[in-house]
């Protein structure tokens with residue numbers, strides 16, 4: 499069994515997840531600017547740190563070396579104060595996160611956003627199906643305590659602002675609840 503010392507974090511770790519195109523990067527970038535928390539864009543980190551294995555020709559994307567990635571992130575996650583942005587979530591250690599936000603859009607919006615990004619064929623269809631079948635939401639609910647998993651609509655600029663407000667309120671509450679505990 500894995501033994502990891504339980505060090506109290508001075509700031510929380512937030513996971514932002516959802517199907518590609520739902521608006522994770524847009525939200526995380528603004529959230530990072532507003533809060534000073536560190537935005538960890540997992541796809542970029544994996545690429546920069548050679549955590550990508552072979553290329554999946556069917557899905558037209560590289561396959562992640564999960565163990566290498568997780569080992570590399572352990573220290574920064576233990577310290578806390580991170581916003582992790584990734585389209586999958588079940589392979590992260592559950593203990594890393596204080597809250598999980600799953601962004602959601604309708605299938606027409608996602609279709610338009612992914613088409614604009616240049617997705618076509620199977621890659622486009624599979625990602626739209628993923629959103630229709632709420633695959634990422636179910637994955638999050640199965641991987642984390644249900645009470646820390648929150649679904650957020652991410653269709654409009656107004657919803658983006660509402661989501662930022664909601665997460666900032668959550669963050670202030672977390673800081674108030676955890677300030678005098680260490």
Ligand SMILES: Nc1ncnc2c1ncn2[C@@H]1O[C@H](COP(=O)(O)OP(=O)(O)O)[C@@H](O)[C@H]1O
Nearest residue numbers: 518519520521522523524611652653654655658
């Ligand atoms: N709340 C929103 N309202 C309108 N457009 C949005 C919203 N969030 C993201 N977008 C747009 O959707 C597209 C995909 O967003 P992005 O943040 O790259 O998604 P992801 O990181 O989940 O792949 C971008 O063109 C972005 O400008």
